[in-house]
Amino acid sequence: MRDKTAAGRDASRFMPSRFRLGALATAATYAMGAACARATDLLGQPTPGGYDMQPAGDQLKRSVIFFHNDILMPIITAICVFVLALLIYVCVKFRKENNPTPSNFTHNTTVEIAWTAAPVLILMFIAIFSFRLLYAYHDMPRPDMTVKVTGNQWYWNYAYPDHGAFTFDSLILPEAKANAVGKPYRLGVDNPLVVPVGKVVRVLVTGADVIHDFALPAFGLKTDAIPGKVNETWFKADKPGIYYGQCSELCGVDHAFMPIEIDVVDEPKFNAWVLGHGGKLNAKVLGGGGGAAPAESPASAGTTMPAGTTVGPSTAAPAAMPVSTAVKPPAAQTTRPAKLTGATTSSASPDSGG
Amino acid sequence: MSTATYSAHDDTVPHGAAHAEHDHKPSFFVRWFFSTNHKDIGLLYIMFAIMAGLIGGALSGLIRLELAEPGIQIFTAGSWLSKIGIIEASKQGYNVVVTAHALIMIFFMVMPAMIGGFGNFFVPIMIGAPDMAFPRMNNISFWLLVASFCVLCTSLFVDGGPGRGFGGGWTMYPPLSTIGHTGPAFDLVILSLHLAGASSILGAINFITTIFNMRAPGMTLHRMPLFVWSVLVTVFLLLLSLPVLAAAIAMRLTDRNFGTSFFNPAGGGDPVMYQHLFWFFGHPEVYILILPGFGMISHVVATFSRKPVFGYLAMAYAMVAIGVVGFVVWAHHMFTVGLNVNLQAYFSAATMIIAVPTGIKIFSWIATMWGGSIDFKTPMLFAIGFIFLFTVGGVTGVVLSNAGVDYSFQDTYYVVAHFHYVLSLGAVFAIFAGFYYWYEKMWGVKYNEFLGATHFWLMFVGVNIVFFPMHFLGAQGMPRRYVDYPTAFAFWNRVSTDGYMITVAGIAVFVVMLAESAIRRRKAVANPWGDGATTLEWTLSSPPPYHQFNDLPVIEAEGH
Numbered sequence A: 001m002r003d004k005t006a007a008g009r010d011a012s013r014f015m016p017s018r019f020r021l022g023a024l025a026t027a028a029t030y031a032m033g034a035a036c037a038r039a040t041d042l043l044g045q046p047t048p049g050g051y052d053m054q055p056a057g058d059q060l061k062r063s064v065i066f067f068h069n070d071i072l073m074p075i076i077t078a079i080c081v082f083v084l085a086l087l088i089y090v091c092v093k094f095r096k097e098n099n100p101t102p103s104n105f106t107h108n109t110t111v112e113i114a115w116t117a118a119p120v121l122i123l124m125f126i127a128i129f130s131f132r133l134l135y136a137y138h139d140m141p142r143p144d145m146t147v148k149v150t151g152n153q154w155y156w157n158y159a160y161p162d163h164g165a166f167t168f169d170s171l172i173l174p175e176a177k178a179n180a181v182g183k184p185y186r187l188g189v190d191n192p193l194v195v196p197v198g199k200v201v202r203v204l205v206t207g208a209d210v211i212h213d214f215a216l217p218a219f220g221l222k223t224d225a226i227p228g229k230v231n232e233t234w235f236k237a238d239k240p241g242i243y244y245g246q247c248s249e250l251c252g253v254d255h256a257f258m259p260i261e262i263d264v265v266d267e268p269k270f271n272a273w274v275l276g277h278g279g280k281l282n283a284k285v286l287g288g289g290g291g292a293a294p295a296e297s298p299a300s301a302g303t304t305m306p307a308g309t310t311v312g313p314s315t316a317a318p319a320a321m322p323v324s325t326a327v328k329p330p331a332a333q334t335t336r337p338a339k340l341t342g343a344t345t346s347s348a349s350p351d352s353g354g
Numbered sequence B: 001m002s003t004a005t006y007s008a009h010d011d012t013v014p015h016g017a018a019h020a021e022h023d024h025k026p027s028f029f030v031r032w033f034f035s036t037n038h039k040d041i042g043l044l045y046i047m048f049a050i051m052a053g054l055i056g057g058a059l060s061g062l063i064r065l066e067l068a069e070p071g072i073q074i075f076t077a078g079s080w081l082s083k084i085g086i087i088e089a090s091k092q093g094y095n096v097v098v099t100a101h102a103l104i105m106i107f108f109m110v111m112p113a114m115i116g117g118f119g120n121f122f123v124p125i126m127i128g129a130p131d132m133a134f135p136r137m138n139n140i141s142f143w144l145l146v147a148s149f150c151v152l153c154t155s156l157f158v159d160g161g162p163g164r165g166f167g168g169g170w171t172m173y174p175p176l177s178t179i180g181h182t183g184p185a186f187d188l189v190i191l192s193l194h195l196a197g198a199s200s201i202l203g204a205i206n207f208i209t210t211i212f213n214m215r216a217p218g219m220t221l222h223r224m225p226l227f228v229w230s231v232l233v234t235v236f237l238l239l240l241s242l243p244v245l246a247a248a249i250a251m252r253l254t255d256r257n258f259g260t261s262f263f264n265p266a267g268g269g270d271p272v273m274y275q276h277l278f279w280f281f282g283h284p285e286v287y288i289l290i291l292p293g294f295g296m297i298s299h300v301v302a303t304f305s306r307k308p309v310f311g312y313l314a315m316a317y318a319m320v321a322i323g324v325v326g327f328v329v330w331a332h333h334m335f336t337v338g339l340n341v342n343l344q345a346y347f348s349a350a351t352m353i354i355a356v357p358t359g360i361k362i363f364s365w366i367a368t369m370w371g372g373s374i375d376f377k378t379p380m381l382f383a384i385g386f387i388f389l390f391t392v393g394g395v396t397g398v399v400l401s402n403a404g405v406d407y408s409f410q411d412t413y414y415v416v417a418h419f420h421y422v423l424s425l426g427a428v429f430a431i432f433a434g435f436y437y438w439y440e441k442m443w444g445v446k447y448n449e450f451l452g453a454t455h456f457w458l459m460f461v462g463v464n465i466v467f468f469p470m471h472f473l474g475a476q477g478m479p480r481r482y483v484d485y486p487t488a489f490a491f492w493n494r495v496s497t498d499g500y501m502i503t504v505a506g507i508a509v510f511v512v513m514l515a516e517s518a519i520r521r522r523k524a525v526a527n528p529w530g531d532g533a534t535t536l537e538w539t540l541s542s543p544p545p546y547h548q549f550n551d552l553p554v555i556e557a558e559g560h
Helices: A002-011 A015-025 A031-037 A059-093 A109-137 A175-181 A267-276 A298-302 A306-310 A313-319 A331-335 A337-348 B017-022 B028-033 B038-066 B080-084 B091-126 B135-155 B185-213 B226-257 B271-305 B312-325 B341-353 B355-369 B378-401 B403-409 B413-437 B439-443 B449-476 B487-520
Strands: A145-152 A155-160 A166-170 A193-196 A201-207 A212-216 A221-225 A231-235 A241-245 A260-265 B002-005 B554-557
Touching: A059 A109, A059 B355, A059 B378, A059 B403, A109 B341, A109 B355, A109 B403, A145 A193, A145 A212, A145 A221, A193 A267, A201 A212, A201 A221, A212 A241, A212 A260, A221 A231, A221 B403, A260 A267, B028 B038, B038 B091, B038 B135, B038 B439, B038 B487, B091 B135, B091 B185, B091 B226, B091 B271, B091 B413, B135 B185, B185 B226, B226 B271, B226 B312, B271 B312, B271 B355, B271 B378, B271 B413, B312 B355, B341 B355, B341 B378, B341 B403, B355 B378, B378 B403, B378 B413, B378 B449, B413 B439, B413 B449, B449 B487
Parallel strands: A145 A201, A193 A260
Antiparallel strands: A145 A155, A155 A166, A201 A231, A212 A221, A241 A260, B002 B554
16 A cells, blocks of 8 residues: 555655645745756755755655655645635625624634534544554665764764774865865765665764754655764665755854765675775675665565564564664674763663664 | 723722823833833833843844855955944954844843843733832842843954953853863953843842732732743743853853862863853743744734633643753753764753744644734734744754754754744734833833834845745854855845845834834723723833732633
């Protein structure tokens, strides 16, 4: 069911959501002009004048967009239109010129029960989809590889524990350089995070000094990088490309200047890139995915999802991998354990899971 | 909903309009600086809030001007801002302005206006009391707030670490507020918040005592006007939540200065613990900002519909429910910190529940208007604007309550749009509704209806153009608290800044309205709104006598 929906949305991602959101957009004076000015949304970065969510680069974000655009937006738009219509009706019908003598009623049990029960039902309906999405986020499939992300003032440090534990820093490109290489200024970086397409990438996120946030809209990623704590998230990119995100937790004066760039490449390219950085190839990743990248296949991407949709919250929870256990490093990570494991002791508390 | 009848046994005691001139008013300095009169203190609070609101609004102007186009134009060396020199023209200066805008608007504009101003002035009158329970404590509440504001302003001129002032946001998360701001500026912010917190706690104690012990004969809890109910719920939230903030910032004070490690991971502390403490205060705080507005809107809507409030008890207990549930939803501000997934599911569900009592209030206001005889005076315009805009802000709150969707919206402009719809367009519209509603009563002069309506329409159009495009920016992923942004976000930022200009024009009309009424001095009448205005303040002269209700009014259940 979900897979079908997702596939349908994948095919018709652009037009329907445009029309649906158009209803909302008319509320803003400028909206339609902007819509006409724009041909299609860019993948992996914001679109000039855009008013929709960025197109999805993985299955999770596709689920977010489905939930937001197809479930929430129609409901909240209907509620706003309903309230506005009531207000306009009341203001016209019962203005003092039209209704000089006010009535005096103060109770009506039927409508009071109705306007209490109706929101409850609507919210229960929303909650079904909401919990599905939430548990899908926390139901990571078996990861194909792990990257460790460390937020610093004001750059990101990336480590590949599965591939020889090489690390490097990723800094914003200065304007001239960004223009020279054709990357958008304030989004492009010198050394992007490079991952293979169609692989489940586990991301361990921590902070070195203050709290940062590793966020990338196209993959629906947003995870706080907190000193002394390792958070976990994951993504599985649909297709190769360059995807941009930005630090999303106020971290000081250059908060706006530590963007995130993830380059998704096919596996041979990824392997070459790893070797070029002095890393080692890992059998688990190399050839482990079984040939052609499942890039364009929402169905196969969808296999990561249904677990969270069918099992109840209590059974899904263990699968959500509390950080304290998830952090137990894969073999190669023993090169950097001191900081990680030492720092994570505090996150064993029950309030800090996935 | 209830009416008052006087029983004056002793004619030698002055009361009511006819004797107002015989009131013994102290000299200017004693009256305004040592004031123990709840109405004078209320006026002081209102004037303070207007002043703070203009400063906070000017700061938001700096933000909008900076964000008008990509690149850093204002907060950079050599700009006009650097020539003025009050605010540091740097990226740190931008963060300081964002922080100060939030703190000033929350602690020194909305709270003083609603609770200190309207609450002080009208709660005693509405329950038929001569004054607040502790008049001197009332005085120190106000002056602590002034001291607090001065300390906060001082922090702007003091070294913060990365530059002048504290730029860690109003949420003040450590470690950015500890190792990230090593200078004394943040210690001043802590002191300022401690003073403001003490001021509010004293005020809360005062209101609780007044409302529970000083109601006139016959003024039962279930006959209290809804504004009194709203203030009662609000001050309970204050009393229970502010000590938690005080504790959290005191712990940080010792982290910064005395070597403790409450929030320092290197010493075994936990930065996330601070966020729990902060939001345990912070979430009730946002209801503190809006609840008195709910009360005022009920009065305005009932008065100008010439109809009693629909579902009085449901309205009162909806506010109580919002207050109670408001204490158990705090971690919905923290979906991205790595909470256990089941906790996130709980906080999502609990947060959604708040939509139910809020929906009851929205529909009850509309039902109050239904069948009424509506007069579109300025306060009513603001109230109707409030109802619709609060609905818009409310439904985006339902969107954000879903943790899975919040992963995409957290810390983006979508959140900024959401909370400005409920606060800047909700709370502030409620304040303006109350301000115009009680203008004659408080200041003793009439406002100009044309200027009031012009103010409303400019403001209504302006703030919508400021904040509606922020939904689009947030959906596209623009993070908050950014001094500079990728060019893709330029269009809607430009629109938003244009909207700010319209809003400024609206505020200018508001100031003209104040000046016009002060110059013309059209004499106020006791009740300008007719038989829709039923609460006790309309039985007194405008302005009310210096001491009202020397003989307690007797309240009878009538028309309720």
